[in-house]
Each structure stands twice: as C-alpha cells, then as structure tokens.
Amino acid sequence: MAEKLNILLVGSGGREHALAWKLRQSPRCATLYCAPGNAGIAQEAEIAALDADDHAAVIDFCREKEIGLVVIGPEAPLVAGLADDLAAAGFTAFGPSAAAAQLEGSKGFTKDLCAEFDIPTAAYQRFNNAPKAKRYVRETGAPIVIKADGLAAGKGVTVAESVEAACEAIDDCFEGAFGEAGAEVVVEECLVGEEASLFALCDGQTALLLGTAQDHKRVGEGDTGPNTGGMGAYSPAPILTQELIDEVMAEIIVPTLAGMHARGMPFRGILYAGLMLTETGPKLIEYNVRFGDPECQVLMPRLEADLVELMLAAATGSLLEVDEPQWREETALTVVMAAKGYPGSYEKGSVIGGIGKAEAGGALVFHAGTKAEGGSVVANGGRVLNVTALGANVTEAQAKAYAGIDAIHWPQGFCRRDIGWRAIAPENQRA
Numbered sequence: 001m002a003e004k005l006n007i008l009l010v011g012s013g014g015r016e017h018a019l020a021w022k023l024r025q026s027p028r029c030a031t032l033y034c035a036p037g038n039a040g041i042a043q044e045a046e047i048a049a050l051d052a053d054d055h056a057a058v059i060d061f062c063r064e065k066e067i068g069l070v071v072i073g074p075e076a077p078l079v080a081g082l083a084d085d086l087a088a089a090g091f092t093a094f095g096p097s098a099a100a101a102q103l104e105g106s107k108g109f110t111k112d113l114c115a116e117f118d119i120p121t122a123a124y125q126r127f128n129n130a131p132k133a134k135r136y137v138r139e140t141g142a143p144i145v146i147k148a149d150g151l152a153a154g155k156g157v158t159v160a161e162s163v164e165a166a167c168e169a170i171d172d173c174f175e176g177a178f179g180e181a182g183a184e185v186v187v188e189e190c191l192v193g194e195e196a197s198l199f200a201l202c203d204g205q206t207a208l209l210l211g212t213a214q215d216h217k218r219v220g221e222g223d224t225g226p227n228t229g230g231m232g233a234y235s236p237a238p239i240l241t242q243e244l245i246d247e248v249m250a251e252i253i254v255p256t257l258a259g260m261h262a263r264g265m266p267f268r269g270i271l272y273a274g275l276m277l278t279e280t281g282p283k284l285i286e287y288n289v290r291f292g293d294p295e296c297q298v299l300m301p302r303l304e305a306d307l308v309e310l311m312l313a314a315a316t317g318s319l320l321e322v323d324e325p326q327w328r329e330e331t332a333l334t335v336v337m338a339a340k341g342y343p344g345s346y347e348k349g350s351v352i353g354g355i356g357k358a359e360a361g362g363a364l365v366f367h368a369g370t371k372a373e374g375g376s377v378v379a380n381g382g383r384v385l386n387v388t389a390l391g392a393n394v395t396e397a398q399a400k401a402y403a404g405i406d407a408i409h410w411p412q413g414f415c416r417r418d419i420g421w422r423a424i425a426p427e428n429q430r431a
C-alpha cells in the first residue's frame with residue numbers, strides 16, 4: 001500500500017467542493033486541508049485560514065503540516081505563480097507554472113501558439129490600440145468576436161452581431177472596462193456550431209483524456225441573457241463521439257503539449273479545451289488551465305479512478321505509468337442555484353434550508369458561495385449551490401437533479417429549469 005499524504009486544496013468554489021469530496025475518498029489521503037474553503041468543504045476538509053496570494057504563508061503552512069500534494073483549483077493563483085513558488089520550495093503542486101498558465105492568462109499567447117503549431121482555431125488578429133482594431137473590424141465585417149487579452153473572469157468576450165457593437169466592445173476594452181486585461185485585444189472570426197469541453201490531464205509530455213462536458217453559460221432559459229460563470233453542466237458530452245475525441249486529442253491537445261514543451265514551458269495540470277464543433281471539424285475556442293466550474297462537479301462523481309494518484313503522476317511527470325482512468329457508465333448533471341440578481345448585484349446572508357433533504361433523496365450538493373452561520377448555511381456569493389445527480393442518461397440525471405433542487409428551500413435563490421436541454425431532445429427522439 002502506497003504511503004498516505006497530507007493534501008492542501010486551494011480555492012472556495014463548487015469546483016473545489018467536488019475536488020475535496022473526491023480527494024477525500026482516496027486511500028492515499030491522510031489529512032485534507034482547504035484554504036479558504038466554504039461551508040460544504042468544511043465537512044470534507046480542515047479549513048486553513050490562509051491567503052493564497054501570500055505564497056510565503058502557503059509555503060510555511062506546507063512545511064508545518066507536512067503537505068505532500070498541493071492542488072490549486074482556480075486560475076488566478078496559477079497565473080500568479082503559486083505552483084512555481086511551491087515547486088521552488090520543494091513541494092509537489094498540481095497545476096501549471098505561471099508561464100504555462102498563459103494558455104488561459106493571455107488569449108494572444110494561445111492564438112500565436114495555435115498559429116505556430118497548426119492547431120485549428122478561429123482566424124484572428126491582435127491589437128494594442130482601438131483605431132487599428134476598428135479598421136480591421138470594418139474591413140472584415142460582422143459577426144465578429146472581440147476579446148480582452150487577459151483574465152476577465154469570463155466577461156471579456158463579446159460576440160458582436162454588428163460592426164457598431166464590435167467597435168463599442170473595442171472601446172470598452174481600451175477604456176479599461178477589464179482593467180489591465182483589456183490593454184490588448186484579440187479580434188476573431190466568429191465560429192458556428194455546438195460547443196463542448198474536453199479535459200486532459202497533462203504531465204508536461206503526456207496527455208490523458210479526463211472526460212468531456214457541456215455547460216450552460218447564459219443566465220436565462222434557452223441559453224439567453226448575460227453570460228455567467230456557468231449555470232449548469234452535464235458529462236459526458238453526447239456530441240463528442242469517440243471519433244471526435246480522438247481528433248481533438250491528436251489535432252489540438254497533443255500539438256499544444258508539444259508546442260509548450262518546445263517553448264520551454266511544459267504544461268502540467270488540467271488542460272480544459274473549449275471547443276466549437278464546426279462543419280469543418282472541431283476548433284479551439286479557448287483554453288483554461290484548470291477544471292471548469294461547474295464542469296468539475298459532473299466529472300468527479302463519474303470518475304472511479306483515484307484522483308490523488310492521477311494528480312501525483314501529472315505533477316511528477318509519470319502519467320505514462322498510470323492506467324487509463326475508469327469511469328462510471330452513467331451521465332452526471334449539475335444545476336447551479338444562484339442568488340437572485342446574479343450575474344449582476346445580489347444580496348448575501350439569506351438562510352438556505354433543505355440541503356440534507358436533497359442529499360437524502362440521492363443528490364450530491366456541492367457548495368460554492370456558502371458559509372456556516374449560527375448552525376445554518378447562508379448564501380455568501382453569486383453562484384451558491386450545485387445540485388448534482390447521476391442517471392442512465394441526461395434525461396434521468398436531469399430529473400434527479402431537479403428533485404434535489406425541489407427539496408431545497410431558499411426563496412432568495414433561483415436556477416434554470418432547462419439544464420441539459422440540447423442533449424435531451426435527441427435522447428427523446430431515440431426513445
């Protein structure tokens with residue numbers, strides 16, 4: 001039996017609750033710590049009062065608690081170099097270096113990598129001033145996509161239906177709507193097709209498929225209204241057939257790993273490819289350098305393999321030695337419950353009831369923005385709960401997830417009632 005180790009998980013979202021839930025099941029896990037965590041994570045892990053921006057404090061904590069693996073959930077600490085500083089101090093961290101995290105941190109960086117290594121993606125140009133960007137937009141015409149180069153919490157992208165809307169988005173970027181992230185702009189061809197995500201576990205040289213998913217980014221039913229961090233997701237993505245998965249691995253993931261290696265910035269961690277399935281084949285929309293949130297909440301319940309073993313192998317460059325991960329046959333679906341007003345302004349502090357009832361009925365309830373207060377769970381963010389269920393197909397997983405939602409009493413919250421709709425219509429046709 002391999003040695004047990006103490007693990008520190010960094011983050012506080014539904015993604016980290018799902019990771020904590022899965023890490024804790026590993027026979028390799030001794031004590032699991034999480035910083036800063038939330039009310040749900042507190043049931044799986046010891047909460048550490050640590051500020052992830054203070055890398056020296058994180059390193060001191062790792063020394064004191066003899067941490068054998070640090071799992072970094074969100075992109076911000078990765079882009080800020082937490083994995084580099086931990087490695088320099090001799091700790092094993094799961095997640096890419098700051099240099100490799102540019103795949104998410106700079107859209108221009110990723111587009112240039114795609115151009116150099118022939119990775120299929122939308123045609124593009126990079127601009128550092130508004131007049132040139134607008135001239136290009138007028139020449140090219142609409143629809144066209146305008147992106148702030150840097151991290152903008154998922155809000156830096158405008159799919160513009162007209163040249164005027166594109167020019168407005170360009171002005172917003174250069175006038176500082178996204179701060180430093182908008183100092184450079186990428187203008188892209190608008191791709192048409194269905195979107196899906198593919199997750200690959202990478203150790204710098206080798207990539208292992210770690211599941212597929214589809215999410216719902218818009219706040220409103222029928223995928224309408226403003227973009228959010230994600231209102232729900234399901235896995236696997238039925239549209240990604242084995243043939244398409246093989247094509248994405250061979251044409252997109254493998255050349256990306258090779259390109260990053262050639263640039264001296266080997267990618268270790270989770271490479272999350274946002275894909276558009278176009279008439280001419282899958283194209284990369286963007287990379288993220290971490291698990292998706294809420295996609296992680298549907299991947300973890302399906303994963304049978306030991307996550308600690310997989311993460312250690314990725315972090316130490318030995319993925320070739322691990323077996324292909326095993327998965328449950330079922331589909332997982334998660335519905336996000338958010339505070340009314342999200343993704344705009346919302347209130348915190350309302351009491352949430354019925355979580356235990358939802359769990360007793362068979363749902364997995366992953367917490368995002370929650371905190372424990374006087375014996376109750378209260379809302380403490382925009383996206384608050386992820387009510388998750390497994391089923392034989394999307395239709396069945398959806399019914400079980402909404403049964404969980406209906407057990408929860410939270411008048412100040414809301415959710416979409418149609419998560420999974422794109423996959424359900426074809427299932428009904430087959431039935």
Ligand code: AMP
Nearest residue numbers: 122145154157188189190191274285286
């Ligand atoms: P991103 O933040 O890059 O994932 O973009 C957010 C969303 O904008 C994506 O999920 C797509 O729906 C859309 N999008 C981004 N780039 C393109 C593109 N080139 N063509 C069409 N839609 C896009």
Ligand code: GLY
Nearest residue numbers: 229230292293294
């Ligand atoms: N659900 C989208 C993301 O995690 O970026």
